[in-house]
Amino acid sequence: MEKLEHIGIAVWSLAEAIPRYEQLLGTNCYKTEEVDSEKVRTAFFRQGETKIELLESTTPDGVIAQFIEKRGEGLHHIAFAVTDIRAEMEKKRAAGFQLLSSEPKTGADNKLVCFIHPMSAGGVLVELCADRPAD
Numbered sequence: 452m453e454k455l456e457h458i459g460i461a462v463w464s465l466a467e468a469i470p471r472y473e474q475l476l477g478t479n480c481y482k483t484e485e486v487d488s489e490k491v492r493t494a495f496f497r498q499g500e501t502k503i504e505l506l507e508s509t510t511p512d513g514v515i516a517q518f519i520e521k522r523g524e525g526l527h528h529i530a531f532a533v534t535d536i537r538a539e540m541e542k543k544r545a546a547g548f549q550l551l552s553s554e555p556k557t558g559a560d561n562k563l564v565c566f567i568h569p570m571s572a573g574g575v576l577v578e579l580c581a582d583r584p585a586d
């Protein structure tokens with residue numbers, strides 16, 4: 452894995468959270484994006500070499516809504532950049548990590564993503580993400 456790509460934070464409302472994080476980070480949100488496959492709306496902030504991704508559920512039964520109901524708003528996942536996501540998934544699977552999908556999925560920010568179950572990663576939801584190859 453390469454660098455820490457971003458940190459994902461679950462929030463009830465982007466409208467409320469964006470100005471709060473703009474103040475906190477001292478930087479403006481540069482992009483919002485809806486990811487249909489994950490039923491989330493995301494907002495991105497650049498923070499030095501890495502990014503902060505705020506996640507708001509677009510449905511009451513989405514994974515982010517469920518997460519917040521159970522644990523409250525807060526740290527949701529950490530994402531690492533990888534170059535070859537399939538190779539990295541295979542490596543992680545072989546090492547005993549439980550992947551949440553057998554194939555890479557389309558994530559925000561034009562990335563291919565795959566999540567590792569927190570049960571196999573010390574309680575932390577880990578995202579692998581790679582730039583989508585130009586087609």
Ligand code: ZN
Binds near residue numbers: 459528
């Ligand atoms: Zn993410």
